[in-house]
Amino acid sequence: MAADPSARRADSPFSRLRRAACVQPWILTYHSVGDARHDPYGITVSPGRLDRQLAWLRSRRLTGVGVSALLRADAAARRRLVGLTFDDGYADFVQEALPLLRRYECTATVFVLPGRPGGSNEWDPLGPRKPLLTAREIRRVADAGMEIGSHGLLHRHLTALADEELHAETHRSRELIHEITGTAPEGFCYPYGTVDRRVMDAVRDAGYGYGCALAPAAPLGAFALPRTHVSHADRGVRLRMKELRHAWRYGGGYGPESGPRARTGPPAGGGVLPAAPTGGHR
Secondary structure, eight states: OOOOGGGGSTTSHHHHHHHHTTSOOOEEEEOEESOOSSOTTSOEEOHHHHHHHHHHHHHTTOEEEOHHHHHHSOHHHHTTEEEEEEOTTBTHIIIIIHHHHHHTTOOOEEEEOTTSTTOBOTTOTTOOOOBBOOHHHHHHHHHTTOEEEEOOSSOOOGGGSOHHHHHIIIIIHHHHHHHHHSSOOSEEEOGGGOOOHHHHHHHHHTTOSEEEOSSOSSOOSTTSBOOEEOOTTOOHHHHHHHHHHHHHHHOOOOSTTOOOOOOOSOOTTGGGSOOOOOSTTO
16 A cells, blocks of 8 residues: 555645644653563553553643643643653554553553554563564554554664665554554654664655654654653652753643743752663653
8 A cells, every 4th residue: 555645735634743843742652561570671650650640640730641632732732731742553453552551541542553453572582572563453543543653664774774674664554553443644753762763764655744752863853753761760850850851951841731832951969860771662
């Protein structure tokens, strides 16, 4: 299936997403939800910790939503929203994350690997091995109101691929997700968080409306949206510090009590926050 030509029309939903993304909203990055005790990469949060993190967002009158919904929201509505993303498409999303998101009336974007349906995280050399969503489970997640986005086909370093391989990771993954869910995905998430101009162009040409990175060195915009890694160690104080750090780095405050802020200096205590993990797992 070729990329949907309507994705490139000036009046398409994808074009509106691009225009809406001129400011950098706060987007949180999750991966697996389960036993966090044996995780060399620091990408797993326990169900109990996710529960408390969502409760913290609610206490600040923030609602978690998928990235497309966040980008489409007007400025007033966006002040009460935060993006929630789950990378890699782990099967534990269905059992552990989905019930909690429903409890707190949140939605999220789940970035899946349609080239590995029902497979495992073989790209993680240190393990532990975790099952990925099957095609049937991906449909179930979509039917539950979650946004499904692409994480490429196989979780590869896109910047190191030849043009033909990059085309498959971007275009073919979008086609497969369309076949699974009946809807072409609007969002793409760069494996390992790395992106350059060539990769961004490939994602745009495939018909996506936005691309998520981590802390992109490329110019910010709809195809290099920065995100904040969330770990099991993050409680209310650390989440607030990360929120302030995001506002300082990318401009603009979040939450109903804050309007856009100028970037005047690092948040107090910003030095105590560790950098996001850099292991080979994104």
